[in-house]
Amino acid sequence: MLTGKQKRYLRAEAHHLTPIFQVGKGGVNEAMLTQIEEALEARELIKVRILDNCEFEKNEVAEALAEGTYAELVQLIGLTVVLYKESRKNKKIILPKSSK
Incomplete structure (x- = not known):
């Protein structure tokens, strides 16, 4: 689970x-x-665009993407979803430590 600072x-x-x-x-x-x-494993952080002709609610799509890929939903802004998943082999992004 990501903290506010990490998001x-x-x-x-x-x-x-x-x-x-x-x-x-x-x-x-x-x-x-x-x-x-596979893209998350290679990049860790990606954007996915929800097209206007999508028959589902954008919140449903964002949740389905996050759950289906075991990734963290960083942001849903407009019709763009930002997903993060720590890579096992290609770790590039160093998250700030939580203040706990």
């Missing part, structure tokens, strides 16, 4: 990223989740 840091890191996946009319499926998991 703020990740939002700043994600600001310059462009979405590398799109969720369209069909919604979230297994093949998409597999590809997103």
Whole structure:
């Protein structure tokens, strides 16, 4: 579970990223989740765009993406979802320590 400070840091890191996946009319499926998991392993932090023609609520899509990939939902802003998952092999992002 990410702290507020860590989420703020990740939002700043994600600001310059462009979405590398799109969720369209069909919604979230297994093949998409597999590809997103692989991208998260390689990059740790990604953006996913929800298209206007998506038949599902954006909150449902964001939750389905986070749960299906075992990732943290960093942010849902407009129709853009930011996901973070710590990589096992390619660790690049060092999160700030929690103040506890």
